[in-house]
Structures are given as structure tokens and as C-alpha cells.
Amino acid sequence: MSEETSAMDTWTAGELSMIGYAEELDLASRRDDGTLRQPVTIWVVCVDDDLYVRCMNGRSGAWYRGTQTSHQGHISAGGVEVNVTFADADPGDSAVHDRIDEVYRTKYRRYGNNIIGSVVSPAARAATIRLIPER
Numbered sequence: 001m002s003e004e005t006s007a008m009d010t011w012t013a014g015e016l017s018m019i020g021y022a023e024e025l026d027l028a029s030r031r032d033d034g035t036l037r038q039p040v041t042i043w044v045v046c047v048d049d050d051l052y053v054r055c056m057n058g059r060s061g062a063w064y065r066g067t068q069t070s071h072q073g074h075i076s077a078g079g080v081e082v083n084v085t086f087a088d089a090d091p092g093d094s095a096v097h098d099r100i101d102e103v104y105r106t107k108y109r110r111y112g113n114n115i116i117g118s119v120v121s122p123a124a125r126a127a128t129i130r131l132i133p134e135r
């Protein structure tokens with residue numbers, strides 16, 4: 001992959017800041033026929049230079065399953081709207097998952113451990129998606 005191609009698949013500093021600071025993100029996955037499903041509102045975190053979302057119901061969650069159809073969709077958060085590719089986070093990279101857990105705990109701490117626990121559970125960790133912008 002060329003440097004130009006990889007740069008096109010990365011978030012700008014402004015996008016990372018605006019989306020990462022946003023309380024919630026609206027995510028609509030794309031069906032096989034190209035149409036978008038109804039958006040769902042979920043939490044989003046920024047770790048390093050990547051954006052991640054998790055399904056608290058794990059891989060059996062409806063919206064997570066929708067992202068697995070075409071691995072494409074659209075997000076809106078913090079004034080940013082962009083088409084994205086959904087990539088499963090590497091399940092073997094426990095260091096990244098630990099950092100994602102910590103950011104969820106910090107960003108959403110006011111919701112309490114019971115609610116945050118559903119997003120840092122093993123099932124939710126298995127349903128972690130990295131959002132990649134489509135340029």
C-alpha cells in the first residue's frame with residue numbers, strides 16, 4: 001500500500017478530536033444492496049490515532065451483526081459525517097483492548113461501573129470495531 005493510500009485511510013487530527021470528544025456517535029451500517037440501515041447511537045473512543053466502538057451485547061448484537069454484512073457504513077459525531085469501513089479490532093492485541101477499556105472507563109465514568117462494565121466485558125471486547133474513514 002502506498003503512503004498516499006494509507007494517508008487516505010487515516011483520521012485527521014481535527015476529526016479525531018471532534019469525534020473522540022463527542023459523547024455519542026450515530027452509526028449506520030450498509031446493507032448488501034448499498035442502502036444504509038437505521039442509525040444506532042453508541043459510545044465511541046479514540047485510542048492513539050484510531051476510533052473504536054463496541055457492542056455491549058457482543059457479536060450477537062443486532063447492530064454489530066449489521067456491520068458484518070458489507071463492512072461499510074456511515075457515522076456522524078461531533079459535527080463530523082463520514083463513510084467508514086468497519087474493521088474488527090485484533091482480538092490478540094490485548095494491549096490495545098486494555099487501552100480501549102481504560103478510555104471507556106475514563107470517558108464514561110459518570111455512568112458507573114455497572115454500565116461501563118457492559119462495554120469492557122469479554123463479550124464486548126470481542127465485538128470491538130475500528131472505524132476507518134473512506135476517502
